[in-house]
Amino acid sequence: MIACGDRLEIVALSGVPIVERGDDVAGLAEAAVRRARIVLRDGDIVVVTSKLLSRAEGRFVELPRVEPSERAVALGATIGKDARLVELILRESTHVSRSARGVLVVRHKLGFVVANAGIDASNAVPSGAAAGSGPWALLLPEAPDASAAALRERLERSSGARLGVVVTDSFGRPFRLGTVGVAVGVCGLPPLWDRRGESDLFGRPLEQTITALADQVAAAADLVAGQADERRPLVLVRGLCFDACDRGAADLLRRAEEDLYA
Amino acid sequence: MIACGDRLEIVALSGVPIVERGDDVAGLAEAAVRRARIVLRDGDIVVVTSKLLSRAEGRFVELPRVEPSERAVALGATIGKDARLVELILRESTHVSRSARGVLVVRHKLGFVVANAGIDASNAVPSGAAAGSGPWALLLPEAPDASAAALRERLERSSGARLGVVVTDSFGRPFRLGTVGVAVGVCGLPPLWDRRGESDLFGRPLEQTITALADQVAAAADLVAGQADERRPLVLVRGLCFDACDRGAADLLRRAEEDLYA
Numbered sequence: 001m002i003a004c005g006d007r008l009e010i011v012a013l014s015g016v017p018i019v020e021r022g023d024d025v026a027g028l029a030e031a032a033v034r035r036a037r038i039v040l041r042d043g044d045i046v047v048v049t050s051k052l053l054s055r056a057e058g059r060f061v062e063l064p065r066v067e068p069s070e071r072a073v074a075l076g077a078t079i080g081k082d083a084r085l086v087e088l089i090l091r092e093s094t095h096v097s098r099s100a101r102g103v104l105v106v107r108h109k110l111g112f113v114v115a116n117a118g119i120d121a122s123n124a125v126p127s128g129a130a131a132g133s134g135p136w137a138l139l140l141p142e143a144p145d146a147s148a149a150a151l152r153e154r155l156e157r158s159s160g161a162r163l164g165v166v167v168t169d170s171f172g173r174p175f176r177l178g179t180v181g182v183a184v185g186v187c188g189l190p191p192l193w194d195r196r197g198e199s200d201l202f203g204r205p206l207e208q209t210i211t212a213l214a215d216q217v218a219a220a221a222d223l224v225a226g227q228a229d230e231r232r233p234l235v236l237v238r239g240l241c242f243d244a245c246d247r248g249a250a251d252l253l254r255r256a257e258e259d260l261y262a
Numbered sequence: 263m264i265a266c267g268d269r270l271e272i273v274a275l276s277g278v279p280i281v282e283r284g285d286d287v288a289g290l291a292e293a294a295v296r297r298a299r300i301v302l303r304d305g306d307i308v309v310v311t312s313k314l315l316s317r318a319e320g321r322f323v324e325l326p327r328v329e330p331s332e333r334a335v336a337l338g339a340t341i342g343k344d345a346r347l348v349e350l351i352l353r354e355s356t357h358v359s360r361s362a363r364g365v366l367v368v369r370h371k372l373g374f375v376v377a378n379a380g381i382d383a384s385n386a387v388p389s390g391a392a393a394g395s396g397p398w399a400l401l402l403p404e405a406p407d408a409s410a411a412a413l414r415e416r417l418e419r420s421s422g423a424r425l426g427v428v429v430t431d432s433f434g435r436p437f438r439l440g441t442v443g444v445a446v447g448v449c450g451l452p453p454l455w456d457r458r459g460e461s462d463l464f465g466r467p468l469e470q471t472i473t474a475l476a477d478q479v480a481a482a483a484d485l486v487a488g489q490a491d492e493r494r495p496l497v498l499v500r501g502l503c504f505d506a507c508d509r510g511a512a513d514l515l516r517r518a519e520e521d522l523y524a
Contacts, residue, residue: 252440
């Protein structure tokens with residue numbers, strides 16, 4: 001299935017304006033594709049950062065308006081983190097996995113295990129924010145799979161091509177330093193590529209056989225996107241072959257009871 | 263630094279023969295580049311699977327020749343895994359992180375935390391193996407950073423271009439299903455891309471600022487390579503901009519004492 005061709009292209013769709021609440025994401029994507037003089041074709045994957053969706057959904061929270069719970073105040077004091085931000089992290093999550101100085105690793109309501117519930121407190125400011133307002137935090141999008149599906153539907157309708165859409169974020173991980181792009185929303189392509197039915201060059205069944213396809217697409221796109229840079233929130237990945245698939249990003253999540261590190 | 267261009271190309275260098283002990287890896291890579299009618303240029307990254315290097319280094323072990331220790335026998339019985347394979351895993355590692363039915367997650371001598379010490383017991387057979395021999399296991403390469411450096415030196419000398427080399431494997435990970443390509447050897451490009459000196463669009467310092475550059479290159483290359491498929495062990499990644507760097511893959515490793523999941 002994968003790499004039916006020998007070549008992938010990863011193209012940043014440049015010139016996207018900074019997105020504001022209520023902006024039409026599909027319309028922005030269509031304009032970005034046109035601007036890049038690209039004609040979408042079957043098998044193209046449009047990759048969009050979670051931050052773009054969060055901004056379009058108006059997922060900003062002004063920290064001074066957050067009333068921290070007792071638990072958030074205590075935890076914030078223990079780990080040296082703003083209690084209002086801790087409160088937001090706890091509201092966004094179902095379980096605290098680990099805590100340490102300045103960091104809370106949690107299971108997000110969407111199922112991902114991620115530091116600080118994926119909340120962006122670095123460069124999130126809504127345009128039109130009053131002088132002296134903030135600091136602001138930007139939550140993950142409400143329903144990334146649904147957003148991916150909506151974007152896919154619009155782009156397929158306008159292009160006539162069969163597409164995939166991946167919503168990405170940059171996550172840290174155990175054991176290794178640095179963030180990598182991961183898929184937090186998927187539509188149109190299989191999140192996992194299961195090769196269990198296939199055999200190796202010598203005809204033996206493959207042992208290590210499930211590839212995190214959508215996560216690798218996210219990582220590849222992150223090389224040109226730069227999660228921190230809102231000027232490259234859309235990337236086209238061209239050259240993969242896949243069967244149309246309606247599974248979402250939850251396919252990528254290990255169940256807690258089967259996770260040696262939960 | 264990253265994506266000075268808007269476009270990456272990921273090209274599988276096809277037609278590489280199955281590699282045997284003692285084969286000249288750089289010569290094979292040069293031939294594969296020529297066959298693809300590619301002229302290497304500054305900033306190109308040559309990605310090679312660890313399996314290719316392991317085969318060239320003759321890292322095969324025939325399981326019937328492995329004498330398991332008492333510890334390996336006991337551990338194998340506990341987790342339901344061949345004691346001879348457990349013995350090899352323990353010899354290749356410095357620490358057992360987790361064990362469960364059929365799997366040992368260890369810290370490899372090279373520093374990576376990886377299931378089963380990265381030993382490939384699925385499709386590893388040396389050519390010329392006698393009928394009825396085996397089963398065989400294939401260990402990770404002896405010194406992937408040094409192999410990357412040697413390959414880079416040869417390719418830079420023959421091409422005149424400034425190159426990067428990444429040696430990849432496919433690892434599973436906590437929290438998420440499916441394997442992803444990771445860098446186990448690096449030379450010529452920065453393993454991590456540290457943006458701490460940079461600021462966001464609004465001039466504030468970035469918070470989440472270190473990207474696992476070489477791991478993302480490995481993941482992107484894995485999309486066309488397919489770790490289980492020895493027919494695509496070489497991939498070219500073109501279009502990244504980076505400063506020449508002599509750091510190795512150890513830069514990507516979180517120190518155990520700073521790892522919340524060690």
